[in-house]
Amino acid sequence: MKLLIDNRWFGETGIGRYAHEIIKRKPDEIEVTYLKRHWKIKNPVSPWLLAMDINSSKTDLFWSPGFMPPACGLIPYVITVHDLIHLHYGSSLHRFYYNQIIRRLLHNAASVLTVSEYSRTELLNWSGLSPEKVVVTYNAVGADFCYSGIAYRPGFPYILYVGNRRNYKNIHRLIEAFGLGCANPEVKLVLSGMEDPELLALAKRAKMDNRIVFLGKIKEEDLPAVYRGALAVAYISLYEGFGLPPLEAMACGIPVIASNVTSIPEVVGDAALLVDPLDIEEIANGLKLLTEDNELRANLRQAGLKRAQMFSWDRTADLTWKVLNEVAR
Incomplete structure (x- = not known):
């Protein structure tokens, strides 16, 4: 399988960390490629720009680690929606965009991943997606976050x-x-x-x-x-x-x-x-x-x-790659 990933989400953020942990556990048989052009995620025409890149990519599947789906595509796609924060604390334009654009495009996704049962329930209630399409793949913490190691000591508690x-x-x-x-x-x-x-x-x-x-x-x-x-x-x-x-x-x-x-x-x-x-x-x-x-x-x-210890990037990555493989078949 050849997978196209939206790398605009990479960086020192929660979503960037999530994407990094999944990608570094990629199965050997999967070839990963990335978007060739970069534009701001919040660009209102982002779904249409995504569609153009996807349709010229010669890949089997598209995955976005964040909420932005393509407007259309010649290949199946999977989207990770971490939350619906823009509906609760975004501007009126954010809410309009989510309700009129994002919600409709999510129905075209082969699968939608999310990171908690809370988010899954909220997503299902808002979107009207079929329950079998929305899969929980919890976040986790990396090995660096552990009890032993150097501690910051500024001189005060x-x-x-x-x-x-x-x-x-x-x-x-x-x-x-x-x-x-x-x-x-x-x-x-x-x-x-x-x-x-x-x-x-x-x-x-x-x-x-x-x-x-x-x-x-x-x-x-x-x-x-x-x-x-x-x-x-x-x-x-x-x-x-x-x-x-x-x-x-x-x-x-x-x-x-x-x-x-x-x-x-x-x-x-x-x-x-x-x-x-x-x-x-x-x-x-x-x-x-x-x-x-x-x-x-x-x-x-x-x-x-x-x-x-109940949350593991290995388990999260295994489930994510399982979903991506099943969609690509």
């Missing part, structure tokens, strides 16, 4: 958040809750990404501007060490199709406080402290527990290590 700063990530409530729940002035809140004036202003109003630290862009190879150095990881997102950071943290032996909504409880099970992401007081109480209760942290550490 810290609660860590890893991720982007979009509104649904709920960083504002996290900062407010941290100010209420973490009384120990030595404990800091460490965020991935560059310094943000708006978040600094919020921290100042909460009288904790000297307790928030921005790490800048964290290199992939440095991320496990940053997890290992944390007192705990906080991930109180309002919406996720999977949510890799809690699983990465647990694989590194770090306790997690996370949202009790969308896919997150499915991923973390009973191995994390779950809170209502809309309730600042409940988040604050959870952070207080994690920073002050050594026994709780130890129990969550052990539970998290076991939970992380």
Whole structure:
């Protein structure tokens, strides 16, 4: 089989990591090729540009690791839809595009992959796809995310958040809750990404501007060490199709406080402290527990290590390549 892959999704993102882990486990008999032209994924005519490249590719099958399907094609295609975030937190144009373009084109896919049962249920309800067409292939964590190894030691204990700063990530409530729940002035809140004036202003109003630290862009190879150095990881997102950071943290032996909504409880099970992401007081109480209760942290550490072992890139890749092979036959 000769497979064409949409390589525009590659890079240091959750989808990029997912694609990398699948491709590096490619069966020997499959030949992989990539798009020759590159244009922005969010280009509104992307499905039609994709169709042009696919139809001139002389391949047997097309797979996109992200949500963008081609407008038409002479060969079958498989699409991975990680979530429906644009329907919940996108602009009115995003919602229109998803409802009028993406939803219709997904019906032409030979198979649609997704990364959690939550996302599968939401996708089926929204799209009207037949259930047998939508297959769950969970995300996982790589071997670098493990308990043993170098730990980041900045000279102070810290609660860590890893991720982007979009509104649904709920960083504002996290900062407010941290100010209420973490009384120990030595404990800091460490965020991935560059310094943000708006978040600094919020921290100042909460009288904790000297307790928030921005790490800048964290290199992939440095991320496990940053997890290992944390007192705990906080991930109180309002919406996720999977949510890799809690699983990465647990694989590194770090306790997690996370949202009790969308896919997150499915991923973390009973191995994390779950809170209502809309309730600042409940988040604050959870952070207080994690920073002050050594026994709780130890129990969550052990539970998290076991939970992380339930997710395997080998199993995910095997299932993905099985679906792709079946479609190509």
